[in-house]
Amino acid sequence: MNSPVRVVTCLLYAFITFCGVNAEGDDFKPIPPKAGSWVGPTTGEVWPNPQIRFRQNSFFVLQVDQFEFKLNNAAASSDIVNESVVRFKDRMFPGQAQRAREARQTRFRFQPPLNGRESTEFSYNVGQLDTIHVILESACGNCEKYPYMGMNETYEIVLNPDSSEEQFVVSSSVWGLLRGLESISQMVYISPENNYSYQINVTRVIDFPRFPHRGFMLDTARHYLSMNTILQTLDLMEMNKLNVLHWHIVDTESFPYQSTTFPDLSAKGAYDPYTHVYSQEDVRLIIESARVRGIRVMVEFDTPGHTQSWEKGQPGLLTECYDPTTERPNGRYGPMDPTKNEVFEFLTELYQEISEVFPEEYIHIGGDEVSTNCWRSNPFVNDFMNQWNITGDYKRLESYFIETLLVIVDKLPRNNIPVVWQEVFDNGDNISPETVVQVWKNWGIGWRNRMQAITTAGQPAILSAPYYLNYIKYGSDWTCIWAEFVNSINLIPRAWPRASAVAERLWSSRDTRNISEASSRLQEHECRMLGRGYPVSPVVGAGFCSVKWN
Amino acid sequence: MNSPVRVVTCLLYAFITFCGVNAEGDDFKPIPPKAGSWVGPTTGEVWPNPQIRFRQNSFFVLQVDQFEFKLNNAAASSDIVNESVVRFKDRMFPGQAQRAREARQTRFRFQPPLNGRESTEFSYNVGQLDTIHVILESACGNCEKYPYMGMNETYEIVLNPDSSEEQFVVSSSVWGLLRGLESISQMVYISPENNYSYQINVTRVIDFPRFPHRGFMLDTARHYLSMNTILQTLDLMEMNKLNVLHWHIVDTESFPYQSTTFPDLSAKGAYDPYTHVYSQEDVRLIIESARVRGIRVMVEFDTPGHTQSWEKGQPGLLTECYDPTTERPNGRYGPMDPTKNEVFEFLTELYQEISEVFPEEYIHIGGDEVSTNCWRSNPFVNDFMNQWNITGDYKRLESYFIETLLVIVDKLPRNNIPVVWQEVFDNGDNISPETVVQVWKNWGIGWRNRMQAITTAGQPAILSAPYYLNYIKYGSDWTCIWAEFVNSINLIPRAWPRASAVAERLWSSRDTRNISEASSRLQEHECRMLGRGYPVSPVVGAGFCSVKWN
Structure with a gap:
């Protein structure tokens, strides 16, 4: 563990509070006082903001046809770097038509601050830049096949006109090179003078992330x-230097993961067994695409609650709820049934598959929002609890389930490390010191105190509570959705660039706090992603x- | 005027409050208790709900290749009907691949109520339906070229197996036929038995709108x-039987309308004079597309406030603001300057163009959110007010501006009728009895009392206050945006199908209030639009x- 605290964004809401500001009328509808855009974009700035950056007004000119990245031997031996330089060269040079239009961006109400949009009066052309050296300072380009918790993402960029050797990006890891290449691709802009040529300023950047775990959660x-x-x-995660895809892959509503061991789980539990599933090939493609972008894929199979869809393909997993008057099953189901050995045998097999399919070391086992009503109603559950001397203590029963599952994960041959939702810690479950606790609730004692309690107890923690992007917040409160109201239609417009704001909190130094500077930079970044x-x-x-x- | 009250939706927020319901956990994150979709769709139901509708379980079968709409002589003489039947036939028959998937929709947690998803046990096939007669009961198919306020939208559908003459849609106007054809296109569904054939139930519908003005506002x-x-x-408006596009075409930020009389307004006031403008050809295409869908295009050129972008192409329109200490212009501008004759001469010419370009009878002249600070600072404005004996009464100056503009509109050769934002009424301006007042504020005395005050005074009114769709509301409050945070990327996913909920309030009878029935119908409608x-x-x-x- 490099850091006791890791921060994940599930999804956010900064820069939304512009609404209501700038009102000249008597009412809340914003009436900005001048014509034009509210915020003008910067040119060639980097999002998230680098830790250390010097930028001169003088600039190199780039020619699309002549520019190349030149890899040193170690970099050239890395499949990731070889594949990625093609992608980054594409990103550096937006199309011609795009360029001509981009160049006409002349009318903006609020000019960005000088550090973002330098006066070009004193800038001058230092010559053409045909080569940026990509230097991996490591004996071995392919030693690190998959990104991992705590990987090195530090990089340095030098674009110095004094010597032809001094235009390079350097890192001691491929992950750092990926981050540096993304920054370079963002630093290229179209000349505001001739509206045509690509430029990049004389620049030096030394950059590294504030937090090693910078996540984005998808609920599928x-x-x-x-x-x-x-x-x-x-x-988009790569463009914002996020490095963990937290894949909440199944839940009560549907089970889209096509398991090889238990194919019925998706055949019967998916919304559609043919079109609304993730095949093994799909999963491999996602993991590979993430890998070459330096993104870990941390999967979550949430139990013992949130599992109604599992019962369809694997009958007998869930607790049968009983009607209190007839004392018979009422046809409904509760969380997984902790009294049955078959349940844990099933989970052992399933987790063996998960551990093989997902190369990521960390596996999220869930553990949130377990309702105990159904357990209370079930006579076999109560008998079981009597036998184990925990009569009436349903939280202890929940702990029993989680602790048994943690043992299963602990025995996996790949030495996976479990991640759990905060309830597991709150219940006082017996967890190993490496188990990561993810905080998502913002009420009760609040996330700050909760984070403190967890880290004081020596557990690593992930913070999500302030970063629920599925909430759209304009005013002083927020409320809920996960993917309940988000699908392929609206996920990207709803999440981005709001997630970019979170990404900057997670990557940049804590003193990157200037809202007006960030607004101009974010306006450029929004248009860049578009x-x-x-x-x-x-x-x-x-x-x-x-x-x-x- | 057919009705003293007309309702417009600017944009809404019903059915959003599902969030937070169905929680079985202790917290706000919704945890529905069963696997599957929260709401199953109906099959072949109509949105918005028709006024009167009888539907049997028995059904006709339709064959794509053999089906036709057969127009009577009057209908055949209407260009609108001829063009529209092609569109509606497309909508009736979704593609083959689509069909096969549609048919697999078998797992839904909450079954829709019986009136939406009849048991098929007692249903039977009454034969193939190859022809639906489209009957215009009018002497003249092309008498009504453009849709207009108060147009007849009543229609009747009969699909009766007893006689081959009794399968028809009939209306005394082309507008009613358009509404009826849309309903028919929604009544066709794929057989839940064989998952393949198209069916439509034996049905009788008599339908008409609750309100004649059912608007949707776009801020461009x-x-x-x-x-x-x-x-x-x-x-989408046509699919939801909305009939007025309220086009808020220009505002302080930009002036995208390419005027023929004053081309500099967009050349200098648009975000981009080439790509971010509406040419005359664009405007004609929008008006024509709206016309054949029975949609009026009511344009708004908001004055005297909200006009900063106008000054760029027409210098001298706006009031110069003065610095109180130096007593000189401070370089900023306020609302239009009511002391200058040139301003009203300019508006006369502009409104002549508007009245020629837009065939719609109603023109929205704005009048909202006029800030008086700049007027207060300007010595010429104050001199003018002294001359007219309204010293210090800036609300009266605002009224002077609006009343002068209303005279300009009144003199237009096409007898246009003005629409104004509620401030004009609130200020006690002298307005003609036909002037329509649009209510958008929900505070102060509230929209109900405001609507009552306006209609009691004998003015027609449009209600928008409860229907701001640019707000996303999950909880107990809402707050602001218009198009400040909405563009081509997110407008349609943000507005629809939330606007569908408003559309049903405006079309259907006031006792269409069953939320669970509507949810199933809306689920079908969402997937239909998708x-x-x-x-x-x-x-x-x-x-x-x-x-x-x-």
Whole structure:
């Protein structure tokens, strides 16, 4: 563990509070006082903000046809770097038509601050930049096949006109090179003078993340998300330097994961067994796409609650609820039944498959929101509890389930590390010191105190509570959705670029706090993502991107 | 005027409160207790709900290749009907692949109520339906070229197996036929037995709107909306029987309307004078697309406030604000300057163009949110007010502006009728009895009392206050955006099918209030719109449409 605290974003809401500001009328409808966009974009700035960055006004000119990344021997031996430089070169040079329009962005109400949009009066052309060296300072390009918790993402960029050797991005890991190449792709902009040529400023960047775990959660159970949506999400995560896809893959509503060991789980539990499932091939494609972007895929199979859809393909897993008057099963089901050995035998087999399919070390086992009503109603559950001397203590029964599951995960041959929702910690379950606790509730003692309690107890923690993007927040409160109201239609416009704001809190230094500077930078970043083909929404108020869409 | 009260939806928020319901846990995150979709769809139901409808369980079968609409002489002489039957036949028969998937929709947690999803046990096939007669009961198919306030939208559908003459849709106007054809297109569904054939139930419908003015407002000034987005919006409006596009075409931020009389307004006031404008050809295409869908295009050129972008192309329109200490212009501008004759001469010419370009009788002249600070600062304005004996009464100056503009509109050769925002009425302006007042504020005395005050004073009114769709509301409060955070990317998923809920309040009888019945019907309608190619969002909670998207 590199850090006692890791922060994950599930999904956020900064920069939304522009609404209501700038009102000159007597009412809440914002009436900005001047014509034009509310916020003008920066040119060639990086999102999230690098830790250390010096940028001169003078600039290199780039020619699409002549530019190349030149890999040193170690970098050239890395399949990830070889594949990625093609992607990043594409991102560096938006199309010609796009360029001409981009160049006409001249009318903005609020000019970005000088550090974002330098006066070009004193800038000058230092020459053409044809090569950026990509230097992996490591003996071995392919030693690290998969990204992992605590991987090195530090990189340095030097674009210095004094010597032809001094235009490079360097890192001691492929993951750092990926981050650095993304930053370079964002630093290229179109000349505001001639509206045509690509430029990049004389720059030096030293950059590294504030937190090693920077996650984005997708819920593919409440609504099925298409492969295209998930792959687009991985692209956007890379563009925002997020590095963990938390894949909440199944839930009560549906079971879209096609298990090889238990194919009935999706055949009977998916919304549609043919079109609304993730095949093994789909999963492999997602993991591979994530891998070459330096993104870990941490899967979650939530138990013992949130599992109604499991019962369809694996009858007998869930607790039968009893009618109190007839004392017979009422046809409904509760959480998984902790009294049955078959349940744990099933979970052992399933987790063996999960551990083989997903290369990621961390596995999320869930553990949130377990309702005990059904357990209370079931005579066999109560008998079991009497035998084990925990009569009436249903929280202890929940702990029994989780602790047994943790033993199963502990015995996996790949030494997986479990991640649990905060309830597991709150219940006082017996968990190993490496078990990661994810905080999602913001009420009760609040997330700050909860985080403190968890880390004081020596557990690693992931914070999600303040980062629920499925909430759209304009005013002073928020409320709920996960994917209950989000599907392939609206996921990307709803999540981005609001998730970009979270990504910057997670990557940049804690003193990156200047809202007006960030707004201009985010406006550029929004249009950049749009120009790259992703349907992200406007977040900094009235305005436009030169990119034509739809 | 057919009705003293007309209702417009700007944009709404029903069916959003599902969130938080069905929680079995101790917290707000919804945990529905069963596997599957929260709400199952109906089959072949109509949205918005018809006024009177009898539906038997028995059904006709339809063959795509053999089915035809047969027009009577009057209908055949209408260009609108001829063009529209092609569109509606497309809508009746979704594609083959789509059908096969649609048919697999078998697992739904909550079965729709019987009136929506009849048991098929007692249903039987009454034969093949090859012809539906389209009967226009009018001497003249092309008498009504453009839709208008108070047009007749009543229609009747009879699908009776007893005689081959008794399968028809009839109306005394083309507008009613359009509404009836849309209903028919929604009544066709895929057989739940064989998962293949198209069916339509033996049905009788008598239908008419509750309110004659059923609007949807687009703001194309805060963010430019692409032609495609506007044309898609017209399609969706037709599918939901909305009949007025309120086009808030320009505002402080930008002036995208390409005027022939004053081309500089967009050349200098648009976000981009080439790509972010509506040419005369664009406007004609929108009006024509709206016309053949029975939709009026009511344009709004908001003055005297909300006009900063106008000054760029027409310098001298706005009031110069003065610095109180230097007593000189401070470089900022307020609302239009009512002291200058040139301003009203300009508006006279502009409104002559507007009246010629837009065939709609009603023109929205704005009048909302006028800030008086700049007027207060300007010595010429104060001199003018002294001359007219209204010293210090800036509300009266605002009234002077509006009343002068109303005279300009009154003199237009096409006898246009003005629509104004509620401030004009609240200020006690002298307005003609036909002037329509649009209520958008929900505070102060509240919209109910405000509507009562306006109609008691004898003015027609449009209600928008409860229907702001740009607010996303999950909990107990809401707050603001218009198009400040909405553009071509997210307009359709954000507005639909939430606007469908408003559309039903405006079309259906006031006792259409059964939420669970409506939820199932809305689920079908959501998937129907998606299947027709429109990116509408999920609104009734976890679930799926069989349509594959993205």
